[in-house]
Amino acid sequence: MSTLITETPAETTPTQLSLDQERGHFGIWLFVGSEVFLFLMLFFSYFFLAFGDWRWLREEPPKLTLAFIMLAVLLTSSVVLRWGEKQVERAKFAQGRAALAVTILLGIAFLVLSFFEYREHLKEVTPWSNAYGSIFYTITTFHVAHLVLGLCMLAFVLALPRIGVTRRPPHRAYSDVALYWHFVDVVWVFIVGILYVLPNLR
């Protein structure tokens, strides 16, 4: 019988082991991976529809100013939250919570700005006018929905009694939620690049 015998130090004393804090983080990474594929599919659909219909060339390209302001808001929020993560790692929970609060405010600012952006953009094209409008608003609304979910998660962490190492789940709630928030921000970078900048380049 071909049995492989190795020198695994299997009989470790369990009292030496700490409480597992990593499962949730691994799960969030996979969840983000799934979401990445969702947005990949949405961007794929955008290009597929664009290449199938040359009338898009006659569409007025979206205006850039507000989109770039929104990008600045989100990137700032990511930097603040990253700083907050560092503080939590050093057990400076008050600073961590302050960073969370600032991130939430920036996220709300983004929502307000996107309301104005939509109001401006809807004058030119609506979701019902053609395929371009449909895919444009679907992608941006998907992003807003993810952002709102991210805001809810941030608010949840802000409300948690403890955000360091915890005995009961959720473990590492702060960095889990921060990972999701960074993902939502990165999606906006691609939206600005693909939906806003590219049509202005031609």
Add this chain to the structure above:
Amino acid sequence: MSTAVVDRLTELWETPHTTRGWFSTVDHKSLGKRYLATAMVFLLLGGLEALAMRLQLARSDQRLLTPETYDQIFTMHSITMIFWYAQPILSGFSIYLIPLMIGARDLAFPRANSFSYYAFLLSGVFLYCSIFLGQAPHAGWFAYPPYTDALYSPGYGMDFYALALLFFTISSTVGAINLIVTIFRFRAPGMAISKMPLLAYSTLTMSFSSVFAMPSLAAGCVFLELQRRWGFHFYDVAQGGQPLLWQQLFWFFGHPWVYIIFLPATGMISMLLPTFSRRPIVGYPYVALATVMTGVVGFGVWVHHMFAVGMSHMSMSFFSAASMTISIFSAVQVFAWIATLWKGRPVLTASMHFALGFLALLVIGGLDGIVTAIIPVDWQVTDTYWVVSHLHYVLVGTNMIPVFAAFYYWLPKMTGRMMSETLGKWSFWVMFIGFNMAFFPMHIEGLQGMPRRVYTYPPGLGVDGMNFTSTVGAFILGVGIAISLFNFFRSLHPVTGRIAGHNPWNADTLEWSTDSPPAPYGSVHLPTVRSRHPLWDDHDEEFDPDDRRVFAEDRLTIATTWLDAEPVAVALIPEDTLVPLILTVVMGLLFGALLLAKLWFALATVIVCLALMAVWMWPRHERVPA
């Protein structure tokens, strides 16, 4: 081992035998069994729909079913079988077996496991509500627009399809993430990735494919629903849409899905075939790598479902070649199994009968699949009964038959009682003969040009005899399944079901070292592993004289590193909870509201869902950190 420790473990892990306990349990064994039972119910529903179709097609110009009813029945048959039977039944096996097989006490996220079960159940119930409205989906399992636009498919049928599938993708994604983290984090100390059971490899591959393929289906379904009910334009050419967009999105999901419902079944065969050949599998690393590669390359072949839509030769040649590449990986597995049989001393149990039947059907289905991957032949046979025959050979042959092999192998572990071997062999032969009678003639009908999805055919085309044979075969197949069901219920009775004991098959993996049925906590001493075949080597997995791996302080299990499985932490497993069930019920209401286009009600349910998730994640019994 003192009884006090066992009592303590039981108290920690056992779900109370009350109604509330039944609904709130997060035990992977209970939920795994429920997955299996629910998927079997869907198999029977889909089977009854198949028999209704075969009755209609038994003779030419039959008028048993109207064309509309026939369309609804063949669509419900396909969706039920592909989504609500084929994948959940494999998830059921994985959820039940993987923790036992890798020596953990539960999955990584037990509450999410409860959520994905109830979401699977409710999405299926949601789909079947359409039957009571008389408006079931009717456009085949791949629902091509423009036929599925509101203009050509009025009513709620296709809305049920899109929303039920969206609901299902949520369940499936959560379940897949759960299994991946479990396999990477909870393997017994010493079970390095090179010693992992092959079922864990195929479950891992299938779960990764699910995580990355499901979003594509979700996007397609969201577009479909937005277009049908809310006036958006994705698939209508008049407003700049592209009907082909649906096909791209659907098949980018659809082909990985084929491997999602095929790979775990091959994993199960790789577990039980060596056991019954009385030797380790030949070429373990090659089988493991072939499994992973099938999953990876499976993402690059989706266009072979679309050879007939008109594309450049370049892209068609690429996807044709990629499709044939897949057969290399399947062949590696098939030859490994044959070599295992060759070098071993096979024992022809009922389970082994099914495993060998699977090999035969896989080879037939695989070969006619290669034929279909050749573009000129595909143009000839696409949308004919050839494809129906091919897909049933690969889906029944590589999913249902291995699932029955697995039932005969693992049900004694789950129930603690043996099923009758004689009845099992009868069941196999009846199913095997019935299946081939039902589906082999369809190859010939297809080559003669009989189109699929048409409710009847005129006499004198030379297909009457073959269709009648198919119908008889389908009923014989049904009888074969019924024999196995009878066998199962017979084994539950104390008189007719022999006690199974720990390891009735003298198998090699860890699940066989637990009691049958396993105690709520699995093993008293969490096992350590030294080889690929823990129960066949000299190492005593549960050797633990100082009780250092009992972990009776709380609901605990060992977390290990993902490659070498060195113990790094102890993981706390959450208690039973009703929140996942309540959350899925509210999500069911959300999808109902979307179906009826009640936006404010839908928004309210979303807010309730978010609140429930907060309740779910809120830390309970916060104590001093460890």
